[in-house]
Amino acid sequence: MKRVVVTGIGMITALGLDKKSSFENICSGKTGVGKITLFDASEFPVSIAAEVKDFDPSVVVEDGKEIKKMDRFIQLGLKAATEAMSDAKFSEFDADEFGISSAAGIGGLPNIEINSNVCLQRGPRRISPFFIPSALVNMLGGFISIYHNLKGPNLASVTACAASTHAIIEAAKTIQVGEAKKMLVVGAEAAICPVGIGGFAAMKALSTRNDDPEHASRPFDGERNGFVMGEGAAALVLETYEDAVARGAKIYGELIGYGSSGDAYHITSPTLDGPLRAMKKAYKMAGEPKVDYINAHGTSTAVNDRNETAALKELFGANVPAVSSTKGQIGHCLGAAGAIEAAVALLAMESGIIPPTINQISKDPECDLDYVPNTARKAQIDCVMSNNFGFGGTNGSVIFKRVK
Known part of the structure; x- marks a missing residue:
């Protein structure tokens, strides 16, 4: 089978709007966990999360009308994808041989919640015409493929918290069997909204350390009591080893x-x-x-x-x-x-x-x-x-x- 390597990385997290700042702050032991600001969570049993701060979607989408067509998870994914594509430093590529493998666990949950409330309170005629396209998980890959002209296989994984790991695997398989020479993997999530936090809290899955958010997420610690919801995205450019070497690309690693x-x-x-x-x-x-x-x-x-x-x-x-x-x-x-x-x-x-x-x-x-x-x-x-x-x-x- 063909060797598959990573030649581009993009990332946006609660600790940074790009891969460099995110990784440096992660290694510094900083935390992006704090009080929820995306909505009023004062009456919720859980009022903490790791939000992406100071994100301006117009950085990657200049048209304000286009931004409104995208749920937040798509905006975050497009930001990471754009960084990864830039990082890979393509002078040119065959669009037909370049696909995308996208992933989210939930997708456009905030828009699902908003439009459900609109339907119930104001009637079905007031539902946004952009509701469905903004909420579907595969629209993450749909929008990104349009913005970056990727005409190869357009795949999506929706396997909960393993989704973008599976997206990496599906992208690698696609390259290994010769269906594409390059694949952009994008995983994105933005489910910090009332029904998202309320739903996971109802399951007793979330940490309730509302008064100590910095120490709420404590993996493998003896006093851990649940996870903290985060949001963000990352993108990886995968391509054949031969293509990467031929164009002199930087190789982060081989899968x-x-x-x-x-x-x-x-x-x-x-x-x-x-x-x-x-x-x-x-x-x-x-x-x-x-x-x-x-x-x-x-x-x-x-x-x-x-x-x-x-x-x-x-x-x-x-x-x-x-x-x-x-x-x-x-x-x-x-x-x-x-x-x-x-x-x-x-x-x-x-x-x-x-x-x-x-x-x-x-x-x-x-x-x-x-x-x-x-x-x-x-x-x-x-x-x-x-x-x-x-x-x-x-x-x-x-x-x-x-x-x-």
Whole structure:
């Protein structure tokens, strides 16, 4: 099969409007978690989240009318995609051979909520004609393909919190079987709205540390009590190794292994077995390399962190590499998490800096790995793994290596 490499990265998170500032602030141990400002959450059981701040969509969409046609998740995704395409430094490309693989867990939830209220309160004739196109998950790829003239396969993954990890995998497969030579992967999510926060709060999935937002998301910590909702986007340009070398492109890493699995167990409660099988598939495909760093799913929920820790022990035995979760810094970005965290893992490999797991305060006897507590660490990193698992028992794992 064709070798697949990453030649462009874009990112927008609660800690930065581009990949450089996001990664630097993540490694500095800063957090973007704070009081919700996107709506009045004062009467909600959860009033904290990791919001993208000071984002102006006109930076990437000059026409104000076009902006109104896009839900926030599409705007964020377009911002990350534009940065990634610029980062890849194409002088030209064959549009027919360049596709897109997009992902979101929920999509345009704010617009669904708004237009549902309009329908109920003002009648169906007042629903926006742009409602459906702004809310569909695949419209993330639809809009971006138009803006960047990508005429190859236009795919979308909607697999909860594993969505953009699966989007990476689907893009790689598309290249490997020869259906395209290049693929833009974009994961985006913006579900910080009343029904989004209210829904996850009703499930008891969110941290309720409303008075201490900076320490609310604490992956693998003994006193974790739920995840913190985040929003953001990341984009990766994937292309064949041969094309990248031929045009002298900068290569962030080669995708050497990937794996997916299903729990077939419970709609929301994860298992140990499902994530383990996804990681095993990725590890075997990669040739069982020496992995130097793992960006864990690490949600700050009791069951996920315990299961992921146990699965890593089962896979690596006594030699589990350094592990960190960056969700303490940028929250859980749901369907965008996989793309963001893969980008973080690749940037860690490029910079030789392992991001920390912040808010490591209390020990959990069942979470006893090296989570790079609280402070980033310099290291030689030649191979990285990134894991993501989602509701419905859907799992994904990817492994990248340095191209020397």
